[in-house]
Amino acid sequence: MVEKHFIAVCANLFQEKNVPRRYTFKGGVHPPASKNRTERLPIEPFPAPKKLIIPLSQHIGAPAKPVVKRGDRVLLGQVVGEGGGFVSAPVHSSVSGSVLSVGPFAHPVGRQIISVEIENDEKDETAALTAPIKAWRDAAPQELVQLIQAAGIVGMGGAGFPTHVKLSPPSNKPIDVLIINGAECEPFLTADHLLVLERTENFIEGVLILKKILNAKKCYIGIEENKPDAIKRIVSLLHNARLREIRVCTLITKYPQGGEKQLIRAITGREVPSGGLPMDVGCVVQNVGTTVAVFDAVNRGIPLYERVVTVAGPGVGSPKNLRVRIGTPIIFLLEACGFDPTSVKKIIMGGPMMGLALSDVSVPVIKTTSGVLAVDATTPALRTYPCINCGRCINACPINLVPSRIVKYIEKENYQAAEEWNVMDCMECGSCAYVCPAKINLVHWLKLGKYHIQASHAAAAAGK
Amino acid sequence: MTNEQQPKKEPSDVNPSAADSTTPELLQLTAAPHLRQTESVSHIMLWVVMALLPSLAAGVIFFGLRALLLTAVSVAAAVVTEWAVVKFLKRSVTIGDLSAVVTGLLVAFNVPSTVPWWMVAIGSSFAIGVAKMTFGGLGANFINPALAGRAFLMAAYPSAMTRFGPTAFGSLSGIDGMSSATPLAQFKAAMADGSFQALDFQDALSDLFIGNVGGCIGETSALALLIGGVVLLYKRIIPLRIPLVYIGTVFLLSWIFNGTDAHLTTSAIIIPFYQILAGGLFLGAIFMATDMVTSPITPAGRIVFAAGCGALTFIIRKFGGYPEGVSYSILIMNLFVPLIERSTRPKMYGKVKRRD
Numbered sequence: 001m002v003e004k005h006f007i008a009v010c011a012n013l014f015q016e017k018n019v020p021r022r023y024t025f026k027g028g029v030h031p032p033a034s035k036n037r038t039e040r041l042p043i044e045p046f047p048a049p050k051k052l053i054i055p056l057s058q059h060i061g062a063p064a065k066p067v068v069k070r071g072d073r074v075l076l077g078q079v080v081g082e083g084g085g086f087v088s089a090p091v092h093s094s095v096s097g098s099v100l101s102v103g104p105f106a107h108p109v110g111r112q113i114i115s116v117e118i119e120n121d122e123k124d125e126t127a128a129l130t131a132p133i134k135a136w137r138d139a140a141p142q143e144l145v146q147l148i149q150a151a152g153i154v155g156m157g158g159a160g161f162p163t164h165v166k167l168s169p170p171s172n173k174p175i176d177v178l179i180i181n182g183a184e185c186e187p188f189l190t191a192d193h194l195l196v197l198e199r200t201e202n203f204i205e206g207v208l209i210l211k212k213i214l215n216a217k218k219c220y221i222g223i224e225e226n227k228p229d230a231i232k233r234i235v236s237l238l239h240n241a242r243l244r245e246i247r248v249c250t251l252i253t254k255y256p257q258g259g260e261k262q263l264i265r266a267i268t269g270r271e272v273p274s275g276g277l278p279m280d281v282g283c284v285v286q287n288v289g290t291t292v293a294v295f296d297a298v299n300r301g302i303p304l305y306e307r308v309v310t311v312a313g314p315g316v317g318s319p320k321n322l323r324v325r326i327g328t329p330i331i332f333l334l335e336a337c338g339f340d341p342t343s344v345k346k347i348i349m350g351g352p353m354m355g356l357a358l359s360d361v362s363v364p365v366i367k368t369t370s371g372v373l374a375v376d377a378t379t380p381a382l383r384t385y386p387c388i389n390c391g392r393c394i395n396a397c398p399i400n401l402v403p404s405r406i407v408k409y410i411e412k413e414n415y416q417a418a419e420e421w422n423v424m425d426c427m428e429c430g431s432c433a434y435v436c437p438a439k440i441n442l443v444h445w446l447k448l449g450k451y452h453i454q455a456s457h458a459a460a461a462a463g464k
Numbered sequence: 465m466t467n468e469q470q471p472k473k474e475p476s477d478v479n480p481s482a483a484d485s486t487t488p489e490l491l492q493l494t495a496a497p498h499l500r501q502t503e504s505v506s507h508i509m510l511w512v513v514m515a516l517l518p519s520l521a522a523g524v525i526f527f528g529l530r531a532l533l534l535t536a537v538s539v540a541a542a543v544v545t546e547w548a549v550v551k552f553l554k555r556s557v558t559i560g561d562l563s564a565v566v567t568g569l570l571v572a573f574n575v576p577s578t579v580p581w582w583m584v585a586i587g588s589s590f591a592i593g594v595a596k597m598t599f600g601g602l603g604a605n606f607i608n609p610a611l612a613g614r615a616f617l618m619a620a621y622p623s624a625m626t627r628f629g630p631t632a633f634g635s636l637s638g639i640d641g642m643s644s645a646t647p648l649a650q651f652k653a654a655m656a657d658g659s660f661q662a663l664d665f666q667d668a669l670s671d672l673f674i675g676n677v678g679g680c681i682g683e684t685s686a687l688a689l690l691i692g693g694v695v696l697l698y699k700r701i702i703p704l705r706i707p708l709v710y711i712g713t714v715f716l717l718s719w720i721f722n723g724t725d726a727h728l729t730t731s732a733i734i735i736p737f738y739q740i741l742a743g744g745l746f747l748g749a750i751f752m753a754t755d756m757v758t759s760p761i762t763p764a765g766r767i768v769f770a771a772g773c774g775a776l777t778f779i780i781r782k783f784g785g786y787p788e789g790v791s792y793s794i795l796i797m798n799l800f801v802p803l804i805e806r807s808t809r810p811k812m813y814g815k816v817k818r819r820d
Contacts, residue, residue, distance in 0.1 A: 275814075346492040352499040353499060357495075383504075389757050390701075390756040395763075399813035428496070430496050439504060443495050443496055443497060
């Protein structure tokens, strides 16, 4: 690994004029990419099932408020939940049909979340679309942001932060850099890769829309070098269209290259301050899927009701990249990809590094579901050893924390010391636990510590 | 087990949609990441054992089969002690992690081949039973167990521990290889009585490098130790900075303060080479100062730690009553590890001035 970086650094030092620079960050790990089974498979549309569950909270921020009730007829693209505030996003129906119920349903995060259960009439009768703004080049940025907000677009890379919030920076934080995140550094996932390959023109137009809204001077598209076909396609399209203001940055394949802060560091050299947001250093980062969704909303008036999901893992026979209606229970995806329920031991929503293990296969695909992975019995049972202070977690940590020490504090319930050692800056990327030879569940402990610290802060705030 | 708790995840008992017979019966719920590297603590320990084998071979070549016997006794004593302690404490058996094997090997490497077998057994038992298990076993000890075992033997049986036998080949150089003194003791005596002749010691360098000199079983052959060190570096088990800074510090200090009032004469240049090759410096720098448990975890702390070991080794060798200083210098620096770790905390991403 070190040799690789050394070679990369040397290549950068002695590079010829036409050799593109390779960008990266410090730390990180190299899990096997395992993308070869799906990286060449075209995206297949997945038929909407008979019944869908559309959670009203698929994003960071206030949950949406239901605006339909049992028995209502809804159309494809109709709002079923409207935004519960500025940091929130509306939710749309992904089929036409009737509302069976509005109530708590199992959600990928492991809790019950108020959701709208819809019976599909399989007519796909489309609701009156929000008027697209074909002439977006002449439109006011505010108008475009409103349209994006109405389309319910949130960060589709995993966090689900409402996109219109990112696109409305306060006036004292000018944005000069727009970064499009096409790293897709999680193993197994190929949804963004295929989306870029298949809809390159739309993607680039989406980038231009975002760039116009933010009035960003510079625009970079960051893609890991394990997707050379996507890089080539984007570069040639940009070249043909003479779009010199957009630059493609080849990123070294390393996890978590697609972390927002790592990407900003790799491409611009800027560091987002602890506890701050990318806008504090003049950057906005948008995921590839989000960018295409912005194009769909602005140019075609289509709200966010479907997304591309990679269904993969050793537990499925024929992995696929599927275009799925939001609200489709994941069991249907797994069945369509030939999974064997007797051998599967774990089902993960998202990638293997940060994804959530699911207890219930009836949970639906939501706006942030980039993948569904089935892990079979061959996953080794982990035996833990005591920490031997090897320091690999420090080298792996992309933000230079000392995970093993923080975890020792948390194990002893010394949350104050854990906070003092910056546990709250941990983004739970899992690099430390991936390399740990003692197999300690570091991320679990870090999450637990953060949970207790947040709770104690909340209690202190309530006591005041 | 406590670390299997799932504070934020409550398995839902409601199964609303038509999740039918194809639903897997029991799904594992664990925190991310769901991928782990395969290398474990036992793998690391196994590699350390393998990296020690060239030195064991060198020990057997130069000191005869007795070296092998002592090593076997030492390893057996270490493993049996660990097994007995965990059985007595009714804990799960931990000998499978192989760390006791490593300790046993290192204790044997730190005694002369002439000590009685029961002595090395006592040393190993002390290393595991007192220096390691008393504090909670692997990962919890604060000083290097093997060095603690050596220090115990040095205190309990000083004469046996400093009586070194000749190597199987005698001496090939100007130094009398049949004498019982180690190269460092000879050096110290020569410096003290003014009989120091640079050329004698220059000829000894090649013997020192391959290990054909008096000393402890595993410490004499710099070559064999280097082979093991390269293996560990290649497997990323030890950080390069600890042996490099440790040996470098000893080299620099011995060169600067070489006692000849000159720095570019033959003697002045021979002395630092002699100092790093003689004694247990390579064994200590490659295998004992790099012990993960008892060295700092922070990258900068490792440099401070290694430099401290080097400085102490030099001071003990130069000014102490005892010619060798490696083991005590590492033991002393072990005690500073918590302090070093606290004061060399890595700079976190995002600890920058806000742009407001």
